[in-house]
Amino acid sequence: MKMIRGYPEDMRKSIDNVNKTRSKRIDQIIEDLSLEERKEVLDNFHPDYNPKYKRNISWGVNKGDNVPNEVADVIEAYPMVNPDDIDLSKIDYDVNVLIIGAGGAGTSAALWANYSGVPKEEILLVTKLRLGDCNTVMAQGGIQAADRPVDNPLIHYMDVIGGGHFENNPNLVKALVSDAPKIIKWHKDLGVMYDCTEDGSFIENPGGGTSRNRMHCSKDYTGLEMFRTLKDEIINREIPYLEFSPAIELITGETGGIAGAILYNIETKQYFVVRAKTIILTTGGFGRLHVAGFPTTNHYGATMDGVVMAYRAGAKLRDLDATQFHPTGAAFPEQIVGLLITEKTRSLGAQVLGRNGEQICYPLEPRDVEASSLIKCCTTTDNYIETPTQMRGIWLDSPLIEEIKGKGTILKNLSAMYRMMNRFDIDITEDPILVYPTLHYQNGGVELDENCYTSLKGLLAAGEISGGVHGKNRLMGNSLLEINVFGRRAGITAANEYKKKSTVGKLTLAHVHKSIKALDALNLKDKRYSPTILPEYRSDIVRDRLVQLYEQSL
Amino acid sequence: MSKTKTKEENATPTVKIYIMGSMHEVPASLTIMKAMEYAGFKFKRGAGCRAGFCGACATLYRKAGDYRIYAALACQTQVEDGMVLTQLPFVPAPKGIYDVDSLQPTASSILKFYPEVARCLSCNACSKVCPQEIQVMDYVQYCLQGQIDKAAELSFDCVQCGLCAIRCPAEIPQYHVGMLARRLHGKYNMSTPETLIERVEEIENGVFEEGFKELKSLSKDDLKKRYIERDFVDQKKA
Ligand SMILES: Cc1cc2nc3c(=O)[nH]c(=O)nc-3n(C[C@H](O)[C@H](O)[C@H](O)COP(=O)(O)OP(=O)(O)OC[C@H]3O[C@@H](n4cnc5c(N)ncnc54)[C@H](O)[C@@H]3O)c2cc1C
Ligand code: SF4
Ligand code: SF4
Ligand code: FES
Numbered sequence: 001m002k003m004i005r006g007y008p009e010d011m012r013k014s015i016d017n018v019n020k021t022r023s024k025r026i027d028q029i030i031e032d033l034s035l036e037e038r039k040e041v042l043d044n045f046h047p048d049y050n051p052k053y054k055r056n057i058s059w060g061v062n063k064g065d066n067v068p069n070e071v072a073d074v075i076e077a078y079p080m081v082n083p084d085d086i087d088l089s090k091i092d093y094d095v096n097v098l099i100i101g102a103g104g105a106g107t108s109a110a111l112w113a114n115y116s117g118v119p120k121e122e123i124l125l126v127t128k129l130r131l132g133d134c135n136t137v138m139a140q141g142g143i144q145a146a147d148r149p150v151d152n153p154l155i156h157y158m159d160v161i162g163g164g165h166f167e168n169n170p171n172l173v174k175a176l177v178s179d180a181p182k183i184i185k186w187h188k189d190l191g192v193m194y195d196c197t198e199d200g201s202f203i204e205n206p207g208g209g210t211s212r213n214r215m216h217c218s219k220d221y222t223g224l225e226m227f228r229t230l231k232d233e234i235i236n237r238e239i240p241y242l243e244f245s246p247a248i249e250l251i252t253g254e255t256g257g258i259a260g261a262i263l264y265n266i267e268t269k270q271y272f273v274v275r276a277k278t279i280i281l282t283t284g285g286f287g288r289l290h291v292a293g294f295p296t297t298n299h300y301g302a303t304m305d306g307v308v309m310a311y312r313a314g315a316k317l318r319d320l321d322a323t324q325f326h327p328t329g330a331a332f333p334e335q336i337v338g339l340l341i342t343e344k345t346r347s348l349g350a351q352v353l354g355r356n357g358e359q360i361c362y363p364l365e366p367r368d369v370e371a372s373s374l375i376k377c378c379t380t381t382d383n384y385i386e387t388p389t390q391m392r393g394i395w396l397d398s399p400l401i402e403e404i405k406g407k408g409t410i411l412k413n414l415s416a417m418y419r420m421m422n423r424f425d426i427d428i429t430e431d432p433i434l435v436y437p438t439l440h441y442q443n444g445g446v447e448l449d450e451n452c453y454t455s456l457k458g459l460l461a462a463g464e465i466s467g468g469v470h471g472k473n474r475l476m477g478n479s480l481l482e483i484n485v486f487g488r489r490a491g492i493t494a495a496n497e498y499k500k501k502s503t504v505g506k507l508t509l510a511h512v513h514k515s516i517k518a519l520d521a522l523n524l525k526d527k528r529y530s531p532t533i534l535p536e537y538r539s540d541i542v543r544d545r546l547v548q549l550y551e552q553s554l
Numbered sequence: 555m556s557k558t559k560t561k562e563e564n565a566t567p568t569v570k571i572y573i574m575g576s577m578h579e580v581p582a583s584l585t586i587m588k589a590m591e592y593a594g595f596k597f598k599r600g601a602g603c604r605a606g607f608c609g610a611c612a613t614l615y616r617k618a619g620d621y622r623i624y625a626a627l628a629c630q631t632q633v634e635d636g637m638v639l640t641q642l643p644f645v646p647a648p649k650g651i652y653d654v655d656s657l658q659p660t661a662s663s664i665l666k667f668y669p670e671v672a673r674c675l676s677c678n679a680c681s682k683v684c685p686q687e688i689q690v691m692d693y694v695q696y697c698l699q700g701q702i703d704k705a706a707e708l709s710f711d712c713v714q715c716g717l718c719a720i721r722c723p724a725e726i727p728q729y730h731v732g733m734l735a736r737r738l739h740g741k742y743n744m745s746t747p748e749t750l751i752e753r754v755e756e757i758e759n760g761v762f763e764e765g766f767k768e769l770k771s772l773s774k775d776d777l778k779k780r781y782i783e784r785d786f787v788d789q790k791k792a
Contacts, residue, residue: 130608132608133602137602150788154769158781159784161781162777185751189741191738192740202747224607300597335583335588420605538592
């Protein structure tokens with residue numbers, strides 16, 4: 001196969017069409033879809049609406065809820081550890097506030113608990129891998145906040161609710177949009193470098209489904225810049241943290257409510273018992289469950305552990321029927337299939353094109369609609385581009401950005417994207433990027449209120465693990481916002497709880513025993529275990545599993 | 555049973571790589587990270603975002619017949635025939651403990667926490683090893699000269715993989731130095747727009763409370779109507 005500047009010769013013909021049509025398209029605007037048309041494309045092409053990929057949860061608080069098979073799989077699974085093997089009388093860490101999962105939500109929670117009066121010795125932050133292995137660090141495009149005079153929180157509110165199909169919890173949306181400017185101000189005070197124009201005002205971009213430009217960004221390393229600053233602060237304030245120590249089960253207190261967690265050191269394979277008065281779950285999302293067989297943009301440890309632990313303890317979940325597929329995952333080269341091509345590429349003007357170089361849809365629909373339109377084009381027409389490994393994709397016309405905004409725009413604003421493609425010899429200032437939808441975000445999760453209380457006493461949650469903020473579909477830039485808004489609120493709530501005098505009593509794992517009984521009653525065909533902790537990619541093991549599944553299906 | 559390869563797999567071109575001393579034949583199209591998994595390794599350290607953003611997978615390798623040591627992010631680099639790979643244990647360099655509120659955007663703020671910056675030998679080993687192709691030595695030098703703005707901008711794309719610090723003969727933790735430079739620049743040199751400060755005040759004074767009350771009282775159908783009718787002021791729409 002002959003390669004020309006990163007692309008196989010075969011694909012070059014189609015790239016020529018893209019390059020030839022560019023000047024004609026520069027002012028061409030494709031109409032966005034009406035609510036009815038949106039519904040139609042979603043019903044027919046979004047994986048959420050395909051019953052093949054879903055089933056009902058068979059036990060527990062949310063019994064009967066229709067969720068992706070992969071989510072049901074981890075919920076209908078046995079605990080990793082036999083509760084009788086854990087000695088709860090030996091407490092390894094005794095603190096007031098335990099925060100599980102050190103992404104953006106967890107670090108914000110830890111900082112705000114500390115700012116609000118919980119002494120650092122009374123806080124413990126635990127995480128699965130290294131401090132910094134999380135979805136937050138990967139966020140590229142930006143964070144929304146309505147701070148311009150032509151904008152305001154009420155307008156932001158409407159965008160969030162409409163994007164979420166009017167199914168969001170209004171109290172959570174109000175908290176999200178009202179705290180947004182405060183969060184940006186907090187970040188500025190910490191020294192986060194948000195992109196500014198020459199005159200010192202913020203650069204603010206549009207995003208899918210936003211009616212104003214309100215996306216604040218730090219090039220296309222927004223999450224990295226934000227997270228490394230929060231992490232720097234955690235270390236400066238000497239807040240204790242444990243790495244490579246995922247929680248695998250919550251612990252309940254004799255007086256009712258959640259009172260701690262079991263940690264598992266993945267290197268030494270030891271278990272540790274933590275007792276705490278308030279537990280904040282901030283374990284993030286589920287991309288590494290590969291819902292509906294899609295590749296994912298998510299980090300290695302995004303396996304929904306927190307939802308599993310909370311569910312076993314009886315927490316209520318919501319909106320897990322809705323999964324977010326990002327419209328533009330890389331479809332070529334093979335080494336990076338599924339990795340994110342940020343929506344900011346479209347915010348800055350890139351159009352989505354079929355193989356002859358004509359636009360296939362409005363480029364900034366809400367994510368679920370945009371993704372469905374791309375899937376529709378690749379599955380019901382021949383207007384797609386095929387890669388040497390038979391993947392289908394759509395062109396994202398990145399060179400158009402520089403036609404509109406001038407030479408140098410890409411290097412300045414999309415340096416991560418430029419670098420990623422350039423590592424494989426593709427120059428995105430000259431040639432378009434091939435894309436196809438990829439698994440991106442867990443829209444639903446643990447139910448909470450605006451102070452981050454879940455349905456269980458002693459248990460708070462914040463971030464991607466939670467449900468209700470985004471309804472059935474999150475808009476770009478509202479998740480980086482959510483983790484700060486609700487991470488902060490969870491920290492403040494924990495500090496309020498700290499000031500109240502109460503004890504949790506003797507520790508028990510009664511809820512785990514109860515879950516095992518419920519699972520036994522289901523007579524499951526496969527005996528699975530969860531939380532997943534890390535996905536399995538060793539080829540022989542993956543192959544064995546596929547063969548097993550195949551044999552079972554016969 | 556499952557070990558027998560399918561026809562397609564046999565047709566995939568492969569390369570030979572050496573992981574911790576043992577040879578493995580892997581599909582040529584894989585990244586170093588996926589090749590190691592293909593060969594049977596399960597990552598615990600050494601993998602994080604799997605997409606070039608977290609720096610967990612910094613790798614040093616050699617190529618067949620070449621004495622030099624190469625550096626890369628394992629998740630972003632394709633395998634080559636004859637690659638000799640080792641996994642680096644991540645050893646975080648010590649970080650200064652400071653309160654940015656009490657500092658200024660000056661060289662002395664940096665030297666206070668990282669006095670070793672003054673010992674930079676200008677050997678450029680750090681820039682050569684950086685998988686993000688950052689001019690690391692230059693940003694270290696900018697810090698020394700008090701050009702915090704330049705240091706902040708130049709170090710911006712750092713994923714904190716630590717490779718530069720591993721190679722530094724003067725034991726400078728460059729990526730921590732860059733972090734402090736960026737925080738000082740972001741906090742002191744980049745202004746906070748007035749519009750932001752005013753908006754925070756408006757919210758604190760409850761300016762939008764009535765509006766929220768009204769929006770929350772709308773029926774779903776009325777909300778939908780509002781949504782469809784909302785105006786777009788910044789974007790071109792058909
Ligand atoms: C590639 C990419 C780009 C994105 N771009 C944007 C964007 O531009 N704008 C935007 O708003 N949003 C974006 N998002 C979404 C956003 O980044 C995430 O939703 C958000 O950062 C999640 O934050 P979190 O703190 O809830 O979870 P994470 O940041 O994922 O943190 C969760 C942490 O918990 C740890 N953990 C998991 N299980 C356990 C366990 N059992 N015990 C202990 N610890 C555990 C994880 O290892 C991780 O460190 C993007 C997401 C991705 C993947
Ligand atoms: S500057 Fe150092 S830590 Fe940062 S990316 Fe380059 S080598 Fe890695
Ligand atoms: S490796 Fe160390 S001594 Fe050499 S140029 Fe870089 S910072 Fe200076
Ligand atoms: S795993 Fe994060 S940079 Fe490679």
